[in-house]
Amino acid sequence: MNHESFEVELRDRVAHVRLSRPDKRNSMNARFWAELPALVSELEQDGEARAIVLSSTGPHFSTGMDVSVFASKAADEGQANAGQRAARFHDTVIRLQRSFSCLEAARIPVLAAIQGGCVGAGVDLVTACDMRYATKDAYFTIYETNLAMTADVGTFPRICKLMPDGIVRELAYTGRPMGADEALQYGLVNKLYDSQEEMVESVLKIAASIASKAPMAVYGCKRMILHARDHTVADTLDYVALWNASYFQHAEVAEAMSAQAEKRPGNFVALPAVQAADDPLEIP
CATH class of the missing domain: 3.90.226.10 (2-enoyl-CoA Hydratase; Chain A, domain 1)
Incomplete structure (x- = not known):
């Protein structure tokens, strides 16, 4: 474009x-x-x-x-x-x-x-x-x-x-x-x-x-910060618990720890591509 x-x-x-x-x-x-x-x-x-x-x-x-x-x-x-x-x-x-x-x-x-x-x-x-x-x-x-x-x-x-x-x-x-x-x-x-x-x-x-950080972790931080700005503490605690229950990845944590120990960049999974409005509907 x-x-x-x-x-x-x-x-x-x-x-x-x-x-x-x-x-x-x-x-x-x-x-x-x-x-x-x-x-x-x-x-x-x-x-x-x-x-x-x-x-x-x-x-x-x-x-x-x-x-x-x-x-x-x-x-x-x-x-x-x-x-x-x-x-x-x-x-x-x-x-x-x-x-x-x-x-x-x-x-x-x-x-x-x-x-x-x-x-x-x-x-x-x-x-x-x-x-x-x-x-x-x-x-x-x-x-x-x-x-x-x-x-x-x-x-x-x-x-x-x-x-x-x-x-x-x-x-x-x-x-x-x-x-x-x-x-x-x-x-x-x-x-x-x-x-x-x-x-x-x-x-x-x-x-x-x-x-350089895990994209899903950064995305989660952004979502939680915005949610906390506009909601109560109790609401945000509930939201972050649900978020991590859905998106927490042991493999990503292990990779982050290994990368730090080995002093190398982490090899993290990218965020999935966003479906455009005119793309065929994909249901995981």
Whole structure:
């Protein structure tokens, strides 16, 4: 599949996905919203990638929604009445939300490497990732308030689980930028770097370390962490017990122990390829 909005490189079981519209400050046009979920699905169906690093090009990570998306939607409205416009807008927002939720739903971890501005929908995007890393010149802005809008593509359901409530409210109500130091202080990012090159190199190494582990174990960790975020302790204890009862593999544990003792990479079973919607139904 060809991608207009992304560059993709797969090496050592890590998929490095780069936003590739630096001349437009990596703003998100209509193609972006269609390509991202298709790209993630493609990587999952292949099964070779065990981690994704999402980085960008140019001075800014992303300035959010491209104005062309708003222009195209306005042109499509035509003579639609208020009810029709509201229904269409609702459907569009749900589609946009799904474009980012695919990162959270992916079976493999997604690590974001952020430089410069991460604005509006850029914040929606990175909060859907598993971890975030940033350069010291990075900043984050819940910008929609400045445009008389309420952020609706995923920022609030996720950032409220990452940062203190009062800080989120301040950022949302004022629309002010939050610098990298503050983002680190409040837990939005894991670590800061002096340069984009240093950051990307480091994050790729972290992703490679993740990719060296048993894929099913990492997948289980991601599922449990997301479940714990949204459920009670009792619910999550029950869920992890059921998960391990279903997926625990003695052979994988033995291989991990042998690999550590012999100081070699583990030879683990890959995640099964995801069936595409148009594939013949396979029942194990």
